[in-house]
Amino acid sequence: MTKLAYSTVVIKTPLKILPNPFRALVIGSSGTIGSAFVELLKNNPSCSGVVGIHRHSEHPLDYQNPASIEASANALAAAGPFQLIINTIGVLHSKDWMPEKKIDDLNAEQFIELFKINTIGPALSIRYFSKLLDPKNSILITLSAKVGSIEDNRLGGWYSYRASKAALNMLIKTASIELARTKPNAALIAMHPGTVNSSLSKPFRGEQIGRPAADAVSDMFTVMQNLKKEDSGSFISYSGEKLPW
Numbered sequence: 001m002t003k004l005a006y007s008t009v010v011i012k013t014p015l016k017i018l019p020n021p022f023r024a025l026v027i028g029s030s031g032t033i034g035s036a037f038v039e040l041l042k043n044n045p046s047c048s049g050v051v052g053i054h055r056h057s058e059h060p061l062d063y064q065n066p067a068s069i070e071a072s073a074n075a076l077a078a079a080g081p082f083q084l085i086i087n088t089i090g091v092l093h094s095k096d097w098m099p100e101k102k103i104d105d106l107n108a109e110q111f112i113e114l115f116k117i118n119t120i121g122p123a124l125s126i127r128y129f130s131k132l133l134d135p136k137n138s139i140l141i142t143l144s145a146k147v148g149s150i151e152d153n154r155l156g157g158w159y160s161y162r163a164s165k166a167a168l169n170m171l172i173k174t175a176s177i178e179l180a181r182t183k184p185n186a187a188l189i190a191m192h193p194g195t196v197n198s199s200l201s202k203p204f205r206g207e208q209i210g211r212p213a214a215d216a217v218s219d220m221f222t223v224m225q226n227l228k229k230e231d232s233g234s235f236i237s238y239s240g241e242k243l244p245w
Contacts, residue, residue, distance in 0.1 A: 017187055017229050019137045021048040022083035025076070027061060027125060030054035032198035033143065034088040036213035040221060051079060063089060063121030073128035081134035084224065087125050087142045091117040092161055099158040111160045118164035123171045126188065130179060133186045139227055141220075144168055144190040144235065151244035169235055169245055176233030187232035193220060194238045 024041045028034040029052025041050040055062045059075040062068045093099060097110050122142050130140055147158055148165025169190050176188040195210040219238040226240070235243040 015228065016225065017137050017139055017185065017227050017231075018225055019083055019134075020046045022046060023048055023081075024050040024084040024086065025082045025129070025132070026050065026052045027085065027087040027129070028054055028089035029057065031088055032213045033193060033196060033217060034086075036217040037086055037088065037221075040214070040217050044221075047084075051076065051082075061125075063117050066120070066124055069121065069124045070128045073125075073132060077132060080132040081138070082132050083134045083138045085129055085133065085138075085140045086224075087122055087129075087140070089117065089121060089125075090143055090145070099161050101157050103159075106159055111163070114160045114164040115167065118161070119167045119171065122168055123175075126171070126175050130175070130183070130186070130188075133183060135183050136185055138183075138186045139189060139224060140186065141189050141191050141224060142168065142172055143193055144172070146192045146237065146243060149235070149244050166245075172235075173233050173245070180232060185229055187227055187229050189224075189227065189231065189233075190235045191220060191223070192235070192237045192243060 024047055026034050026037045026041070029038050031054070034052065034054070038050055038052045041047045053059055053061050053072055053076070059072045060068060061072040091114060094113070097107070100106055100110070126140065126142070133140060145161070145165045146152060147162050148169055150166055153162065172188050172190045179186055179188055193216050196213050196216045197210040198213065216238060223236060223238060223240045235245055237243055
């Protein structure tokens with residue numbers, strides 16, 4: 001009688017990338033979402049320390065002054081490495097202009113300002129602050145926006161904001177490919193926070209349709225805790241949904 005040989009197939013489950021404990025850095029910690037992240041992380045037992053930076057903090061960072069980005073990262077190098085870096089800086093409108101509703105609303109000044117804050121500043125932050133990521137296991141989250149999705153654009157309008165976020169998404173995706181070669185255990189993620197009760201969303205019924213910042217950052221942090229290195233270069237919603245570019 002012939003005996004059959006059976007082989008055991010071991011299926012490896014991808015490991016979550018955020019270690020326990022971890023140290024965190026929040027860029028834009030004076031804003032509604034940034035300050036909520038700092039508060040959440042301070043009260044999280046897995047977080048052994050959190051540093052927040054903004055325009056008026058120690059080691060200040062100001063996207064109107066690109067040189068401050070490198071200077072801030074260099075000043076914080078000794079405090080690293082960090083296992084979690086979250087960039088919450090972004091702008092949708094100002095006292096001088098609101099999102100464009102039609103082509104005739106387009107103006108160069110608005111485009112320049114939004115790209116400076118939503119695209120160039122975050123891109124340079126990835127350049128300099130990715131050096132502070134722990135090569136063993138780490139995540140760099142940059143807040144983006146679902147309206148930056150080209151495929152998901154069904155309503156039009158908001159030209160400069162959409163374009164600045166779409167460009168940001170491309171930069172994050174491109175940088176993630178390079179980082180996979182130099183820091184294969186680090187993940188770069190573009191994350192959509194949803195509508196949050198903040199100064200950014202207030203003119204657009206944010207107080208009615210948005211949710212409190214504490215709830216938003218709790219949702220996003222749950223997603224961060226479950227990220228794997230294979231998720232690097234993804235565009236992810238606060239709910240964990242993968243969004244189309």
